[in-house]
Each structure stands twice: as C-alpha cells, then as structure tokens.
Amino acid sequence: MSQTESIKSVDTKNRIFHAAAKLFANYGFERVSIRQICQAVGVQKPTLYYYFKDKETLILEMLHFAHKLVVEYRNRYIEPHEDFLDKMWGLLQGRKHFVENNPHFFRFYAMIHLFSTPEKVKQEMLRQMLPLLDDFKNLLLLGKQQGYIAAEEDTEIIMQTILGILNQLSIRKFVFQDEQAFSEENLQRVFNFWKKHLFLNRDK
Amino acid sequence: MSQTESIKSVDTKNRIFHAAAKLFANYGFERVSIRQICQAVGVQKPTLYYYFKDKETLILEMLHFAHKLVVEYRNRYIEPHEDFLDKMWGLLQGRKHFVENNPHFFRFYAMIHLFSTPEKVKQEMLRQMLPLLDDFKNLLLLGKQQGYIAAEEDTEIIMQTILGILNQLSIRKFVFQDEQAFSEENLQRVFNFWKKHLFLNRDK
Amino acid sequence: MSQTESIKSVDTKNRIFHAAAKLFANYGFERVSIRQICQAVGVQKPTLYYYFKDKETLILEMLHFAHKLVVEYRNRYIEPHEDFLDKMWGLLQGRKHFVENNPHFFRFYAMIHLFSTPEKVKQEMLRQMLPLLDDFKNLLLLGKQQGYIAAEEDTEIIMQTILGILNQLSIRKFVFQDEQAFSEENLQRVFNFWKKHLFLNRDK
Amino acid sequence: MSQTESIKSVDTKNRIFHAAAKLFANYGFERVSIRQICQAVGVQKPTLYYYFKDKETLILEMLHFAHKLVVEYRNRYIEPHEDFLDKMWGLLQGRKHFVENNPHFFRFYAMIHLFSTPEKVKQEMLRQMLPLLDDFKNLLLLGKQQGYIAAEEDTEIIMQTILGILNQLSIRKFVFQDEQAFSEENLQRVFNFWKKHLFLNRDK
DNA sequence: AATGAATGAGGATTCATTCAT
DNA sequence: AATGAATGAATCCTCATTCAT
Incomplete structure (x- = not known):
C-alpha cells in the first residue's frame, strides 16, 4: 500500500508534465519557458525543480x-x-x-x-x-x-x-x-x- | 549589370544571410542568437540590424x-x-x-x-x-x-x-x-x- | 500587525521604490536605466523585475x-x-x-x-x-x-x-x-x- | 551677396532644426532619437552630424x-x-x-x-x-x-x-x-x- | 511538498556616433 | 552636401536555476 510518492505529489508532477507537453508540442522547447509552464500549472518555479532536475530532464x-x-x-x-x-x-x-x-x-x-x-x-x-x-x-x-x-x-x-x-x-x-x-x-x-x-x- | 546596392553591402548582407541559414538549419531559430550569427560573420550586432529589421524579418x-x-x-x-x-x-x-x-x-x-x-x-x-x-x-x-x-x-x-x-x-x-x-x-x-x-x- | 508580505520582501521592494523615485526625480525617467536603479539599491536586475513587472509599472x-x-x-x-x-x-x-x-x-x-x-x-x-x-x-x-x-x-x-x-x-x-x-x-x-x-x- | 552657407544648406539645417524642436517638445529629449529626427526630415544620420556636432549641441x-x-x-x-x-x-x-x-x-x-x-x-x-x-x-x-x-x-x-x-x-x-x-x-x-x-x- | 526571494548570463534591440566616399 | 556601412556601449527584459525556509 505504501508508495514512495504521495498522491498529491504524483498529481502535481503529472500536471506539470502534461502542461509542459502541451506547451512544447505547440511552441517548441526553446520558445517555452519554465515560467510559462509554471503559470499554466499554477505552481511556482522551485516546485517544478523539485520534480525535475532541469529543463532537459523534463x-x-x-x-x-x-x-x-x-x-x-x-x-x-x-x-x-x-x-x-x-x-x-x-x-x-x-x-x-x-x-x-x-x-x-x-x-x-x-x-x-x-x-x-x-x-x-x-x-x-x-x-x-x-x-x-x-x-x-x-x-x-x-x-x-x-x-x-x-x-x-x-x-x-x-x-x-x-x-x-x-x-x-x-x-x-x-x-x-x-x-x-x-x-x-x-x-x-x-x-x-x-x-x-x-x-x-x-x-x- | 548596373547595381543599386554596393558590392560591399551585398557581400555583408549575403554573409549574414548564409551564416544565419546555416545556424538556423542546425539549431533552430530560438537556439540561435543574433550574437551567434554576428560572431559567425564577424560583424557587430548593429550591422545585422542595418540589413535586417529584426530576427523575424531575417x-x-x-x-x-x-x-x-x-x-x-x-x-x-x-x-x-x-x-x-x-x-x-x-x-x-x-x-x-x-x-x-x-x-x-x-x-x-x-x-x-x-x-x-x-x-x-x-x-x-x-x-x-x-x-x-x-x-x-x-x-x-x-x-x-x-x-x-x-x-x-x-x-x-x-x-x-x-x-x-x-x-x-x-x-x-x-x-x-x-x-x-x-x-x-x-x-x-x-x-x-x-x-x-x-x-x-x-x-x- | 499581521502582514501578507515578509519583512525582507517589503524592505527590498521599498528600497528599490525609493531609490527609483530619487533617481527619476533628479534625472527623469528616460535618463535613468534599470541598471542604475539596481546599482543604487545593490540588487541584480531580475530582482527588480521580481517586484515590478516593468519600468512603466514601477x-x-x-x-x-x-x-x-x-x-x-x-x-x-x-x-x-x-x-x-x-x-x-x-x-x-x-x-x-x-x-x-x-x-x-x-x-x-x-x-x-x-x-x-x-x-x-x-x-x-x-x-x-x-x-x-x-x-x-x-x-x-x-x-x-x-x-x-x-x-x-x-x-x-x-x-x-x-x-x-x-x-x-x-x-x-x-x-x-x-x-x-x-x-x-x-x-x-x-x-x-x-x-x-x-x-x-x-x-x- | 555671397554667403558662407548655401541656400540648400540653410534649408536642410532648418528642416532638421524644426523637426527636432517638434519632436523634443512632444516627447522630451531622451525619448527622441537621432534616427527619429532624421526620419522626420528625410535625411540620413550623417547629414545631421554634418550640421550639428552632437545631440547636445543641437x-x-x-x-x-x-x-x-x-x-x-x-x-x-x-x-x-x-x-x-x-x-x-x-x-x-x-x-x-x-x-x-x-x-x-x-x-x-x-x-x-x-x-x-x-x-x-x-x-x-x-x-x-x-x-x-x-x-x-x-x-x-x-x-x-x-x-x-x-x-x-x-x-x-x-x-x-x-x-x-x-x-x-x-x-x-x-x-x-x-x-x-x-x-x-x-x-x-x-x-x-x-x-x-x-x-x-x-x-x- | 512547496515557495519567496534572488541571481548570473544572456536575449533582442536601439543608442549616439564615426569614417570613408 | 550627403550617404552607406559600421560600431561600442547601452537599453529593457527574460532565461534557467538556486537557496533558505
């Protein structure tokens, strides 16, 4: 039953993930900034970095x-x-x-x-x-x-x-x-x- | 063979043009900066802007x-x-x-x-x-x-x-x-x- | 006395604010650069933009x-x-x-x-x-x-x-x-x- | 009868002068660039510098x-x-x-x-x-x-x-x-x- | 798990100015 | 008298990233 990642965590990570995918798909990597992704998700930048080491990792x-x-x-x-x-x-x-x-x-x-x-x-x-x-x-x-x-x-x-x-x-x-x-x-x-x-x- | 633009001008513009094409082709627009283009050509940034209104125009x-x-x-x-x-x-x-x-x-x-x-x-x-x-x-x-x-x-x-x-x-x-x-x-x-x-x- | 903004934040923002006011008053808007303001305050440029969307907003x-x-x-x-x-x-x-x-x-x-x-x-x-x-x-x-x-x-x-x-x-x-x-x-x-x-x- | 400045010269200088006055009056010195003045007059920048040593002199x-x-x-x-x-x-x-x-x-x-x-x-x-x-x-x-x-x-x-x-x-x-x-x-x-x-x- | 505050490096673009012609 | 071509320095602003909390 125990999981290494809490439900909340999985959720946030997923939201970032899909928001990023959508933005990347539409505009390309370089034209999408970390800031834009965070805005789309409604979290602050350090939150993204909590889940993904850097943009390349994402x-x-x-x-x-x-x-x-x-x-x-x-x-x-x-x-x-x-x-x-x-x-x-x-x-x-x-x-x-x-x-x-x-x-x-x-x-x-x-x-x-x-x-x-x-x-x-x-x-x-x-x-x-x-x-x-x-x-x-x-x-x-x-x-x-x-x-x-x-x-x-x-x-x-x-x-x-x-x-x-x-x-x-x-x-x-x-x-x-x-x-x-x-x-x-x-x-x-x-x-x-x-x-x-x-x-x-x-x-x- | 009369020309409205001086040889020098045509040359510089062309050099910028082809250097930019090469860089864009290799890295995409967003990953190529004006500075990189200028460095590749060996001119200063305002020179590029003398020939091309902006990046998009280029x-x-x-x-x-x-x-x-x-x-x-x-x-x-x-x-x-x-x-x-x-x-x-x-x-x-x-x-x-x-x-x-x-x-x-x-x-x-x-x-x-x-x-x-x-x-x-x-x-x-x-x-x-x-x-x-x-x-x-x-x-x-x-x-x-x-x-x-x-x-x-x-x-x-x-x-x-x-x-x-x-x-x-x-x-x-x-x-x-x-x-x-x-x-x-x-x-x-x-x-x-x-x-x-x-x-x-x-x-x- | 409860405050929505941390003391640190208020302080930095205020320092930027007053430094800018002084510089603007003395030299006019156009002659004062963001860089000058930041130097006067002792912060980096992105810090200013953290508090003020842009120069006009300031x-x-x-x-x-x-x-x-x-x-x-x-x-x-x-x-x-x-x-x-x-x-x-x-x-x-x-x-x-x-x-x-x-x-x-x-x-x-x-x-x-x-x-x-x-x-x-x-x-x-x-x-x-x-x-x-x-x-x-x-x-x-x-x-x-x-x-x-x-x-x-x-x-x-x-x-x-x-x-x-x-x-x-x-x-x-x-x-x-x-x-x-x-x-x-x-x-x-x-x-x-x-x-x-x-x-x-x-x-x- | 002879004049140190030709008629044409006087004219161009005057056109620059008045165009600059109008622009300065409307936007202030700092917000008006040499380029804008020249555009308003229809001359190239070196022409302005031919008549006025620099912006301050103007x-x-x-x-x-x-x-x-x-x-x-x-x-x-x-x-x-x-x-x-x-x-x-x-x-x-x-x-x-x-x-x-x-x-x-x-x-x-x-x-x-x-x-x-x-x-x-x-x-x-x-x-x-x-x-x-x-x-x-x-x-x-x-x-x-x-x-x-x-x-x-x-x-x-x-x-x-x-x-x-x-x-x-x-x-x-x-x-x-x-x-x-x-x-x-x-x-x-x-x-x-x-x-x-x-x-x-x-x-x- | 999440953030407020901060930054160094770099982005595109424009500035006043000059030089050779 | 006027210009085409060029530039060094500066502009505003944004980037990805981090650190202490």
Missing part, C-alpha cells in the same frame, strides 16, 4: 513517456494480430488513436525526432527509434513470409513508403489542420491503396 | 529565398520535360540537387514547415506551400492524361505517397545522417519502385 | 504612491480646518511639508504632470489630477460662502493664481535651488499677499 | 534660438510701450503669440527650464533666464514709479504671481489641452484681474 522524461506510449500502442494495435494485413491495419489504427488521444505527446515526439533539440535529447531519441525501425523491418519480413509481399521486393523502400505516408497524414493534421487526415474513411482509402499497390492479394 | 527573407530556390529547381528539373515519367525523375533529381547544393536552406525550409516557428512565418510558409501542392496535383493529372496513372486512381493518395517518400529520404539524410539517402543508386531504386507500384507501364 | 506605482501622499497631506493640513483662511494657510503648510519630507516624490509628481512621459502614465496622472482640481474649486466656493471672496469674483482665475504661485515656489526651490522658497517667513509673505490682494477682510 | 542651438525668440517677443510686445499697464498687456499678448506661433519652441523652452536635461543645457538655460528675470523685476519697479504699484508692495511676490499665472495658462494649454487658455477673452479676464487685484487704479 524533456527526457517526456521522451520516455512518449516512447512508452508508442510501444503500448504497438502492443495493443499491432502485436495481437497474426495476419500481416491485420497488423498493417492495426498500424494505421494505432497511429490514429495515438494522434487523437495524445496529440501533445505525438507532436512532441515528431518534433523531437525531426529537428533540432538539445544534443542529449536527440541521442536518446535515436536510441529509441532504431529498435522500432528494426521491428518494422521484421514486420515486413513477416509480410513476405505470409505471401503479402513478393520475395524479391525491396522491403526498405516499402518501409519508407509506409512511414512516409504516416508522416504525411500527421503533417496534414498538424500543419495544415486537416481534421480528416485520420478519419476512418481516409484510413480505409490508404489501406486500400496499400493493398492494391504495395501488397499482394493472397486470395487469388 | 527569417522571412530566408523563407522567400528558400521558396525561390524551390521554384527554380522545379523550373529546371521538372518543367522542361514533356513526359510524366521524366518529370517524376526530375522531381527526384531536383530534390537531390536542392538538398546537396543548399542543405541549409533545405533544412531550414523543412524545419519551418514542419514545426513551431513565429506565427507570421508559419502563415507565410503556408501561403507559399499551397500553390506548390496544387502544381503537384496537376502534375499527377498530367500523369493520368498521359496514361501513366489509371483514370480511377486516387491521386490524392499517390501524392501523399510520393511526398512522404521524399520526406523520408530527407529524414534519413539529416536525422539519421545516412549519406546514401540521395545517392544516384537509391534514387533509381525509388524510381523503379514508383514505376512498378504507382505508375502504369504504357509500353505494354 | 513609474505607475510611484505615481499612485505620490498621489496617496498628496491626498494624505490634504487630509492632514487642509481638511481639518473649518475656516477658509485656515485652510489656505494649511495649503501652504501642506505643500511645504510635502516638498520637504518627500522631495523626490514631489519632483516626480511635478515632472510627470508637467511634461512628457509614457502616454499611459500621463493618462493616469490626468485621472488623478482632475478630482483634485475640483476639490480646489469647491474650496474657493467655500471661501465665497464664508465671505472671504466676493460673490462676483472669478474663482477660476483665483485658482490659477494660487496654483501658479505654488508652482513658482517649487521652481524656485528645485530649479533655482533657492532654499528660502518654502521658508516659514516666505510662506507668511505669500499668505499676507493673498489676504491683502485676493481675499476680503471679514473683520471690517 | 539642443543648445535650439535653446539659443528659443531665447532669441523670447527676446524678440519682448522687444516687440513689451518694450515699445511707455505705460506700465500697456507693457503688462503686451506681456500677455507676447506670450500668446509666442505660444501660438512657435508652440514647439515654447514647449521646448518650458520643458528645459522646468526639469531634467543634460547638465550643460541646464546651466546655459539658467544663464539666459536670470537676466530676463531681472528685466522683469525692473518692469515692476517701473510700475511703482508710474504709480501702478504701491511703493511698499513686495514686488518679488507680484512677480511670482504673474509668472505663476502665465505658467498655469501654458499648463492648461499643453497639459490639459484647453485651447481657450490663451483666447483673447481669457487674457482680458486675466488682465482685468490683475488690474483689480494687483495694480492700483491711477485714474482716481
């Missing part, structure tokens, strides 16, 4: 959190399925739900791994990304095994194509503010496109 | 310059061709040369239009982007006319796919520092993939 | 303080008296004590309401001044009621005359550094002059 | 010019008259025309001699003022000789009273923006007040 904790989310979504939406196509559909669904339920963390994640951040943060991000990319490559190999992708096909390019589209959807949503980007209907179009152009039809 | 001028480059590359690498496939290959080549000859401006451009910048800059960027996207849509319509894309095909998704891959190549180059991303060989792989999966083979 | 707080002083002096030196002549003598005495006990705030006040300041400050000053002028007009009406001023007399001009002399005394003191300006003896001369030339002698 | 030249104006007005409106009362009426008229025809220089003059300026400017201003005050004292002595002021009267206080009212009129005009302050009618009221309360009626 960002790093957010990065870990975001990564955990990514893994969680993968485990929920992709892993359970056996069939490659089901997994790919899960990929789209997982991304959709990630983006819609945790928009701040998604933007944060995208932001970090696309451009300029404190070096340490970038390093950490790369360390997280590489295994995920490997997983994805394995996913495509599974697609080959199951006969959805021709044996001679270049999985690297298929991977880039798929990741590319996912990113484009995010850009449509966040940069061009197109709320239809992740609509059920649009995902279906994308999925149909994949089935038609990228994957083989096993039914034949 | 960024905006860079945006216009980058945009001009984009248009130039398009005019050089895509426009001249008649055949849709030639244009698509030109698209890849143009991107390659842009990225290799003006890496700072390319990164700058990508940075701006992917995430958080002064609001005014973002607005301006969107104003520039939309016509380019329209052009691209027209390009795909041409592909349909020339029979490279089936009439019933969803050009929107083809566009997203192609843009997505181009972005992935940039990410590979700039985030993962993969120098092969824009190698002649890799572009050929991508192009072959497109011809095989996205476009029709008219020869048949 | 000036506005000083304006309110000065205004409170003005009202206080009026309440102490003018209000208590019943007789009009006693009130007029209190006016002189009040001004004398204001000028001598709070020379910085008096000069500050005079400075502000004579010339060029941030627009916002000027507005606020006018808002404070107008009721005071009304009070003064009522004072002269009382003089009429009590028979010290002829019914047909133009109170507007009497007011300007009296205010004019008070200002001249201040100018003598602060511009020409004439320490006798507010001497007991000189005030008596002024008062006698008023009795002889501006007010009626009820004793007859 | 202010000093303005002070001399304003002083010359003061003397001119006195010579035109006060000197010519023989009768003391005529001179006093001239005093009011002269002030009125000064204020109305050269509002910038008048404000400038008032500003300078009321508060905070570069020390050198203040000194110079005092050097100019003292003789003028002496003149004014002599004027009142003439009033005594002509029987308009009782022999035993305290001329010092009468002087302060008269100067005080003149200043109040200026304050009404420039601070409270009361355009009636120097109206013919109001001057008449003031003058009548003086005749009734400050001066003797010789006609008896």
